[in-house]
Amino acid sequence: MAQSHARAAIVGVYNTPQARRLEGYTPSTLAAEAVRGALDDAGLTLSDIDGVSAASAGSSVVYDYSLGPAWLGGQFGLGMLPEAIAAIEHGLATVVLIVAAEVGVYRDHASTAPWTRPENEFVAPWGLFTAAEFALVAQRHMATYGTTREQLSIVASTIRNNGSVNPQAVYYDRGPFKPDDIVASRPIAEPFHLLDCSMTSEGGCALVVAADDIARSAKHRPVYVLGAGGDYFGPAYRYPPSFDLAGRRGDVVNGRVGARAAENAFRSAGISRDDVDVLELYDPFSFEVIRQLEAFGFCPPGEGGPFVEEGNIAPTGRYPLNTDGGLMSYSHAGANPQMLQRAIRGAQQIRGDASSLQIPGARVALCSGGGAGALFNTIVILGDDRP
Amino acid sequence: MSELLEPQVGYLPHATPGRLTRTFWDACADGRLTFQRCDACRMIAFPPVEVCRACLSTELRWENSSGRGRLYSWTVVHRPVTPDFVTPYVPAIIDLDEGYQMMSNLIGIRVDQISVDLPVQVTFERLLDDLVLPYFVPARASDLTYPREGT
Numbered sequence: 436m437a438q439s440h441a442r443a444a445i446v447g448v449y450n451t452p453q454a455r456r457l458e459g460y461t462p463s464t465l466a467a468e469a470v471r472g473a474l475d476d477a478g479l480t481l482s483d484i485d486g487v488s489a490a491s492a493g494s495s496v497v498y499d500y501s502l503g504p505a506w507l508g509g510q511f512g513l514g515m516l517p518e519a520i521a522a523i524e525h526g527l528a529t530v531v532l533i534v535a536a537e538v539g540v541y542r543d544h545a546s547t548a549p550w551t552r553p554e555n556e557f558v559a560p561w562g563l564f565t566a567a568e569f570a571l572v573a574q575r576h577m578a579t580y581g582t583t584r585e586q587l588s589i590v591a592s593t594i595r596n597n598g599s600v601n602p603q604a605v606y607y608d609r610g611p612f613k614p615d616d617i618v619a620s621r622p623i624a625e626p627f628h629l630l631d632c633s634m635t636s637e638g639g640c641a642l643v644v645a646a647d648d649i650a651r652s653a654k655h656r657p658v659y660v661l662g663a664g665g666d667y668f669g670p671a672y673r674y675p676p677s678f679d680l681a682g683r684r685g686d687v688v689n690g691r692v693g694a695r696a697a698e699n700a701f702r703s704a705g706i707s708r709d710d711v712d713v714l715e716l717y718d719p720f721s722f723e724v725i726r727q728l729e730a731f732g733f734c735p736p737g738e739g740g741p742f743v744e745e746g747n748i749a750p751t752g753r754y755p756l757n758t759d760g761g762l763m764s765y766s767h768a769g770a771n772p773q774m775l776q777r778a779i780r781g782a783q784q785i786r787g788d789a790s791s792l793q794i795p796g797a798r799v800a801l802c803s804g805g806g807a808g809a810l811f812n813t814i815v816i817l818g819d820d821r822p
Numbered sequence: 823m824s825e826l827l828e829p830q831v832g833y834l835p836h837a838t839p840g841r842l843t844r845t846f847w848d849a850c851a852d853g854r855l856t857f858q859r860c861d862a863c864r865m866i867a868f869p870p871v872e873v874c875r876a877c878l879s880t881e882l883r884w885e886n887s888s889g890r891g892r893l894y895s896w897t898v899v900h901r902p903v904t905p906d907f908v909t910p911y912v913p914a915i916i917d918l919d920e921g922y923q924m925m926s927n928l929i930g931i932r933v934d935q936i937s938v939d940l941p942v943q944v945t946f947e948r949l950l951d952d953l954v955l956p957y958f959v960p961a962r963a964s965d966l967t968y969p970r971e972g973t
Contacts, residue, residue: 557843560834561914561955562830562899563913566901567899574896574897575895578938621901622898624898624901625899674869675923675925678895683876
């Protein structure tokens, strides 16, 4: 009976090459490369896998790699991790493969991510799109708290400079940027200029999650999910992305989306914000980092701007941020890979594998996906010690 | 000095009104801004719903809005979502006086004059044979610029 609640850990991670347009791959060949890489990183084989999580592609992955019968996950983005761990801890699987790969998705409107186009008839005729959706949240915050254009620029230049020294980043060697360079780029949807916005790119990634007895004999130090959470207000890009959108409980508004998730994640982890060594936050637009710092409790409401101005998110600051260059400079590879890649970078930091910008002694990483412009936010807290 | 923001012209992405939403769009063509209110709990619903989000009642009734409100948030767009849109344009979330929010565009104002909580008033623009779109203009300037005669 001792094995009935086996703990689980991330034992393998891998990113394929990333590029604005990735040549020479199809979705299938890209996913296969990601899977081979993650299994090699874990020291495991396809025969060890008895669970698969790949969003809508999950059952195809089970068939394509002859993995059946296997447990099948149903979550998306960072939610795939706590779901896989729970499946293992409840005995539904022993080794879970998580994979996401997207290529050839930009057929038209080449610089707007196709999964973000508003379809609701009460949004589309007024010309909404992702940058405008997130800008509406940012502008309200700026009007309410006096968050400044300069503070947005500090976020964007910090992240882009981290990417410019990462040879794996799509925008490697693009930089360094000063805050003034951000606002000098062309305006897109005010307050956002081009360099406030994430790129569009293509790429794949995979993670392997395994029961603790397997994890302890893996090639690398296991990375544990200490806590996790998810907050949703509704479907993305169909309703006005109002900062003050509230549900019936009214305790957390959309402008604080992720606050409940973070409370739950820290409570289950049994640690505090002070214990976090590195942040890998979802950065579709510069302001979203400021918003998340407040929502996750790293600073009080309205003080996210001064918090970044004080140097806290610099590589040498208290909470180094997006150490691979994030969605702005590393990659923004499709709807699902971009989410998982925050967790992969967090895991690399804890393993000491984050070669381009390793934070010395990093033991706890907080990773997030989603944002107020899209009405959801998910969190995982990763660590080197069993929860 | 920047130019007065204008309504869009020509084709815009828009839905074919469905059973639930036709009442709203027909009212726009008639120069009225409408919303639903739940008969059971009096909660306002917009965009329209079949089931009240507060009490799950299916008894919802359409009412006319005053069309007056305040600017809750906005963004000046310089790079359009599709080439159908002429820039700059200003997506805006409006706080209607009745106590609900809707998405629209702000027009009839210069971009450097926009500020939070600006009093605004609805105006209607016929853009296509099958699309009369509500926009919002500054309430105090509306007599000078919008609505135009004949629209």
